[in-house]
Amino acid sequence: MITLLTWSTPNGRKPIIMLEELEVPYQVVPVNIKEGEQFRPEFLGISPNNKIPAMVDDGVEGGSLSLFESGAILTYLAERYGKLLPPSGHVRYRALQWLYWQIGGLGPMAGQLGYFAKKDDAMPKEHFTAEVQRLFKVLDSGLGSNPYLAGDEYTIADIATYTWTLAMVEHQPQAVAELVAQKPALHEWLKRVGNRPAVQRGMAWKPPA
Ligand SMILES: N[C@@H](CCC(=O)N[C@@H](CS)C(=O)NCC(=O)O)C(=O)O
Numbered sequence: 001m002i003t004l005l006t007w008s009t010p011n012g013r014k015p016i017i018m019l020e021e022l023e024v025p026y027q028v029v030p031v032n033i034k035e036g037e038q039f040r041p042e043f044l045g046i047s048p049n050n051k052i053p054a055m056v057d058d059g060v061e062g063g064s065l066s067l068f069e070s071g072a073i074l075t076y077l078a079e080r081y082g083k084l085l086p087p088s089g090h091v092r093y094r095a096l097q098w099l100y101w102q103i104g105g106l107g108p109m110a111g112q113l114g115y116f117a118k119k120d121d122a123m124p125k126e127h128f129t130a131e132v133q134r135l136f137k138v139l140d141s142g143l144g145s146n147p148y149l150a151g152d153e154y155t156i157a158d159i160a161t162y163t164w165t166l167a168m169v170e171h172q173p174q175a176v177a178e179l180v181a182q183k184p185a186l187h188e189w190l191k192r193v194g195n196r197p198a199v200q201r202g203m204a205w206k207p208p209a
Contacts, residue, residue, distance in 0.1 A: 002026040002077075005043060006053040007033050008207055010163035011107065014070045015053050015077065017159050017202030022081045030207040071103045074156040084156050094150040098142065098157035102164060106135045110164050113172055129175045132168060136179050139165065140186040147192060154193070162193045166203070 002019065004026060006012040019026045031037045031052050038050045047054035047068035055073045057080070058064035067073050075096075078085035086092045113128035139161065142149060149157040168176045169190070180187055193199055 001058060003029055003056045003058075004053060005029045005031050005046060005055070007031055008205060009033070009052070010110070010167045011070045012052045013163045013202050013205065014160050015055060015073045016205050017163070017199050018074055018077050018084070018156065020198035020201045021159070021196075022077060022083060023198075024081060028205070032207065069103075070160065071099050074099065074160060078156050084154065084159070086153070091150045091153050091155065095153075095155035095157040098149040099160050101138075102157070102160045106132075106139070106161065106164050109135060110168050110172075113168070113175060117172060117175075129172075132172070132175055133179055136165070136168075136176055136183070136186065140183040143185040143189050145185070147189070149189075154196075158189075158193050159199070162190070162199065163203075165190060166194065 002024065004015050004019070006015065006028060007030060016028070031043055031054075033052060037043060038047070038052060043054070044050060046056060046066045049068060051068065053070050053073060054066065054068040055076070056064055056066045057076075065076075067076055075085065079087075085095055109128055109131045112124070113132050116124040116128055119125070139149075146152065148154045149161060165186075169180060180190070194203075
């Protein structure tokens with residue numbers, strides 16, 4: 001059985017969407033990062049960086065496998081079930097390219113914008129707004145006339161990038177709404193990915209009250 005230790009954030013939703021796409025059994029252990037549960041020793045034993053998501057798969061030959069970092073978890077699940085990341089070829093490497101771009105670029109910059117948007121200091125707010133806008137333009141031009149980031153195929157790169165792009169559209173509209181309206185490739189991609197039933201189930205997941 002696969003156990004996800006996660007919360008309802010852009011990074012936390014990625015493996016939920018993935019497991020919904022794969023239609024395999026899994027359970028979720030909520031880790032309330034607002035209450036500091038990411039610092040509990042039992043969670044740190046799995047995710048020493050004190051961040052969600054993390055995953056434990058106890059159905060693996062050679063003993064149970066625990067992982068942290070959403071990109072590693074998505075890659076593992078894609079390869080374990082043979083879906084959403086081809087084993088070789090152009091689509092695989094384009095998907096990995098965009099996955100790393102999201103993990104190293106869009107996610108951290110969007111996270112910083114979310115943090116500084118609530119503060120009084122204008123300088124970091126402007127800096128991270130400009131950076132997120134730049135990354136949105138990169139995303140739009142990267143899509144070009146393709147339906148998905150790696151080309152014709154929907155992959156783990158779309159899952160990873162979607163949760164953060166939507167978070168910006170919903171929570172930082174002052175920074176990105178106008179831009180998205182002017183970028184048909186980006187706008188259509190958001191709709192295309194957001195219409196997938198598995199994505200809708202993953203986005204609707206809520207921790208128990
Ligand atoms: N690069 C990591 C980032 C994970 C991350 O930033 N998680 C945030 C929630 S979205 C978190 O757990 N924050 C709690 C903390 O920093 O204490 C990944 O992709 O998994």
